[in-house]
Amino acid sequence: MVTETIQRLLEEAFPGAAVDVVDRTGGGDHFHVTVVSGAFGGLSLVDQHRLVNAALATPLADGSIHELRISTRTP
């Protein structure tokens, strides 16, 4: 459930991006997201991760994501 929500939120925030969401533990609250998007061009890794965190602000704030690992790159 949360996996699909994360996938949708990231696809909405980064149109055309390749988005991969892995439930790392199978418990539904530790995730590793990979986003490959042209939107990251010219941005530092810190700023790239800020965009991902912003896209997932709601599930991060309500506790449905307990731990989030982020990988970002440009196509």
Place this chain on the structure above:
Amino acid sequence: MSDITDRIRAVIEQEPVAIFMKGTPQQIACGNSARALQALWDAGAPITAVDILPDPRIRQELQAISDWPTIPQVFIKGELIGGADITEELHASGELARKLDEALGSERQRAIATATIV
């Protein structure tokens, strides 16, 4: 500005490499803090570690300063480098050592010290 904010700012600005983490290097309380600390150590950083757990205000004030939502947070010469994922990624690519060389010189000594906020 509170004393805690002042103290956090002082650590960020004055320590060559600062990591705000859960627990201490001797007793790490979170896997992500362990990952970031290990990457810094492996890259040969002179580390100053700050435990955020003794007082919840440390984390609140730190997040307000850095605009970064999670712990750990790594700073080199006052600049936010990132959390565990970025620190590991930069180490894997060799970029972390390059950043440290650039900021602190290649003669830097690997070390671990601790600082307290409250």
